[in-house]
Amino acid sequence: MALALQQLINGLTLGAVYGLIAIGYTMVYGIIGMINFAHGDIYMVSAFIAVTAFTLLAAAGITSVPLALAVVLFVSVLFTSVYGWAVERTAYRPLRGSTRLAPLISAIGMSIFLQNMVQLTQGARVKPIPPVLVGGFDIFEADGFTVHLSYSQVLIIVVTVLLMSGFTWMISRTSFGRQQRACEQDMTMTGLLGIHVDRIISLTFMLGATLAAVAGVLVTVYYGVVDFYIGFVAGIKAFTAAVLGGIGSMPGAMLGGVLIGLIEAFWAAYLSPEYKDVATFSILILVLMFRPSGLLGRPEVEKV
Amino acid sequence: MRAPVLVHDALTLAERCKDAASVALIGLLLGVPMVGLTTVDQGGALQVATRWPLLGAFVLAVFVGRLVLRYSIDRVSAGKRLRERAEGAATASSAGGAGWVRQLGIAALVLALLMPIVFSDNRYVVDTATTVLIYVMLGWGLNVVVGLAGLLDLGHVAFYAVGAYAYALLSTQFGWGFWAALPVAGGIAALAGLLVGWPSLRLRGDYLAIVTLGFGEIIRVVLVNWTDFSGGPNGIASIPRPSFFGLPFRPPGDTPSFAGFFGLEFSPMHRIVFLYYVILLLCLITNLLVTRLRKLPIGRAWEAVREDEIACRALGINVTGVKLSAFVFGAMLGGVAGVFFAARQGFISPESFTFNESAIILAIVVLGGMGSQLGVVLASLVLVLLPELGRDFSEFRMLLFGAAMILIMIWRPGGILSRREPTLRVARKEGGA
Numbered sequence: 001m002a003l004a005l006q007q008l009i010n011g012l013t014l015g016a017v018y019g020l021i022a023i024g025y026t027m028v029y030g031i032i033g034m035i036n037f038a039h040g041d042i043y044m045v046s047a048f049i050a051v052t053a054f055t056l057l058a059a060a061g062i063t064s065v066p067l068a069l070a071v072v073l074f075v076s077v078l079f080t081s082v083y084g085w086a087v088e089r090t091a092y093r094p095l096r097g098s099t100r101l102a103p104l105i106s107a108i109g110m111s112i113f114l115q116n117m118v119q120l121t122q123g124a125r126v127k128p129i130p131p132v133l134v135g136g137f138d139i140f141e142a143d144g145f146t147v148h149l150s151y152s153q154v155l156i157i158v159v160t161v162l163l164m165s166g167f168t169w170m171i172s173r174t175s176f177g178r179q180q181r182a183c184e185q186d187m188t189m190t191g192l193l194g195i196h197v198d199r200i201i202s203l204t205f206m207l208g209a210t211l212a213a214v215a216g217v218l219v220t221v222y223y224g225v226v227d228f229y230i231g232f233v234a235g236i237k238a239f240t241a242a243v244l245g246g247i248g249s250m251p252g253a254m255l256g257g258v259l260i261g262l263i264e265a266f267w268a269a270y271l272s273p274e275y276k277d278v279a280t281f282s283i284l285i286l287v288l289m290f291r292p293s294g295l296l297g298r299p300e301v302e303k304v
Numbered sequence: 305m306r307a308p309v310l311v312h313d314a315l316t317l318a319e320r321c322k323d324a325a326s327v328a329l330i331g332l333l334l335g336v337p338m339v340g341l342t343t344v345d346q347g348g349a350l351q352v353a354t355r356w357p358l359l360g361a362f363v364l365a366v367f368v369g370r371l372v373l374r375y376s377i378d379r380v381s382a383g384k385r386l387r388e389r390a391e392g393a394a395t396a397s398s399a400g401g402a403g404w405v406r407q408l409g410i411a412a413l414v415l416a417l418l419m420p421i422v423f424s425d426n427r428y429v430v431d432t433a434t435t436v437l438i439y440v441m442l443g444w445g446l447n448v449v450v451g452l453a454g455l456l457d458l459g460h461v462a463f464y465a466v467g468a469y470a471y472a473l474l475s476t477q478f479g480w481g482f483w484a485a486l487p488v489a490g491g492i493a494a495l496a497g498l499l500v501g502w503p504s505l506r507l508r509g510d511y512l513a514i515v516t517l518g519f520g521e522i523i524r525v526v527l528v529n530w531t532d533f534s535g536g537p538n539g540i541a542s543i544p545r546p547s548f549f550g551l552p553f554r555p556p557g558d559t560p561s562f563a564g565f566f567g568l569e570f571s572p573m574h575r576i577v578f579l580y581y582v583i584l585l586l587c588l589i590t591n592l593l594v595t596r597l598r599k600l601p602i603g604r605a606w607e608a609v610r611e612d613e614i615a616c617r618a619l620g621i622n623v624t625g626v627k628l629s630a631f632v633f634g635a636m637l638g639g640v641a642g643v644f645f646a647a648r649q650g651f652i653s654p655e656s657f658t659f660n661e662s663a664i665i666l667a668i669v670v671l672g673g674m675g676s677q678l679g680v681v682l683a684s685l686v687l688v689l690l691p692e693l694g695r696d697f698s699e700f701r702m703l704l705f706g707a708a709m710i711l712i713m714i715w716r717p718g719g720i721l722s723r724r725e726p727t728l729r730v731a732r733k734e735g736g737a
Contacts, residue, residue, distance in 0.1 A: 034510070035510050035513065035514060037513075045337075045338070048337070048338070049337045051343055051350070052337060052341050052342070052343055055343050055349075055350045055351070055352050058349075059351070059352060079334075079336070079337045082330065082333040082334060083334060086330060086334055090710070091710045091713075094714045095713060095714060095717070098713075098717050099717055100454070100510075101450070101454055101456055102713045103713070104456050104510065104513055105456065105666070105670055105709055105713050106709065106713040108458065108663065108666065108709060109705070109706045109707065109708070109709025109710040109713070110706065110710055111706070112663050112702055112703075112705060112709070113703060113706030113707050114706075115702075115706075116700075116702040116703040117338065117703060120699065120700070120703060121338045121339055122338065122342050122343070123342070123344075125345065127345075128350070129350060130349065232659065233521075236514065236517060236518055236521065239514055240514075240518070243511070243514070274525070274528075274529040275525065275526075275529065277521060277522070277525050278522050278525050278526065280518075281519065281521060282522070284515065284518055285500075285503055285504065285515055285518070286503075288503055288507055288511055289503040292506075292507050292511075
């Protein structure tokens, strides 16, 4: 019971991170109908920026944790969103209206490029940082097992909930959100109505990168280590989450993220930690087989 | 009266500089966290190191690069517009390329056949050539899937691994020979392809990419963790090498050997050269199969599905079946290449079957020209030989692959050697109406 509760907490934390990344996939898929394979690497870039920023702050002698967190979040979001913009501008925009396969291959190329760029400029070794947030709450104790909720887990869940509410508000209420949804439905018509479609797509990529950046910072705080390969695995899992929840649907992405996080945590605790990735991918294949539109997605109608 | 000048052609120097400066500013923002700053491990805690000169050089390079790029794009498009105006309705013919490709192919074949005779005492050259041919085989397998059927397979290495492990286990556990195991291992890889393809191919094409990516990871994770089955991270060693019709390549002893049977002096080069010809033979069979299949209804259907899926469905083609056949065929070829790889190395471990390998195979197909057999050969040559030529280059190899994949998609979405033309096309009416 205590173990289950602990895994519930761990799974929710992990799921929140996957959900944040998954939204980037889902938004991009919704608007231009392509899988942005480089999205996981955007998240990895953000984690590296966070490591550099935390190290710089420590060198500057800033010890206040909330201040450091706020500064790192700001810096990381700023630079990572520029990365999101640049990725779209260089690798995807020239290919709009090309064959279906071309942007996918270009995205794979971008993912390989980003991974190796980080490996070359930042080194291939694992980067550890000293713990930023230490301590937590002991919720209760049973059978000699203490259920622990660390501050960083609280931080991840709170930030995710806040961001999600803000995001939902932005998409459903603001004029940008309306323009974004209009682009999703019919890009040509939206363009005819005087909306700068390219700008909306760029902003969508930047927003996706922003969420990935927050996820990158949170993970850096949570685990304390990053390496250039984290984007690959996190990217696949977040994509699985997006598909599970129904690609194109934002609440779906969050739900899928949480589900994947929970499955992974419970699988690792009760079955076998080595095969948790296998479990995730098998779920992806099963979902695609039996419910291709995902849990909250609408079935796709193909038009000529 | 002068015709109005198009704004695009008439960018002043100041405008060009402004454009390049804004791009350089983006470059600066991108460069600061990655190029300008880095963290170094100095005994315990990380330290931030700065590289401002490098960042300056990077931003300058972006600035100059953008100026040159913008200028050449404008020149090219202006030139194109002028030519269009001059030529009017004249059509540019680009036919007649096929003969040239054919001659090059024959020349390459002759070279490949003679190569080990010329370099019969140079083990390094023959070994490298064998590696090139393994990639050619993998590339041709993936080419059927990506180039002909237009399906993005990011886990081709999984089938390569299935083939390699199938042969390794069949030979070390059950004592199967290379030639007996070859078709069986190919069949097992094809079966794996069926298992992966069947659920995912019924859906939109993009999903296949991620499912194959996931499958590649599943295979790798299983191989690393299932120690009893695959030997875990240690892999499987002492895999038997192929023999020449039952005559093994070993120093003369009690049992008959290749050198003893033909009365030759034993030399380790015999086996190297023999392996080279085995993979060459496998490649030629593959090439024959693929070129023949392209002319059969199923091959035509592969290309038709790539060009327009909805039209195919409307014509009563079983789209899923067509895609599945291409995918399974590609998987089988990958498995056969894996068998050869295991037999040649004598040792395999999960290290050889990472995502990077999949990416390299995909890069070979994309760079060479999707659907072009010769393009795959040229791309394999370039991608295998370049890192061999310069050690410094190998560090940048994957970085350049990534960049090249993006650039080639932008400039020549069909790949360098391919015009992405379907083999068969209904003739357009010339100068009609």
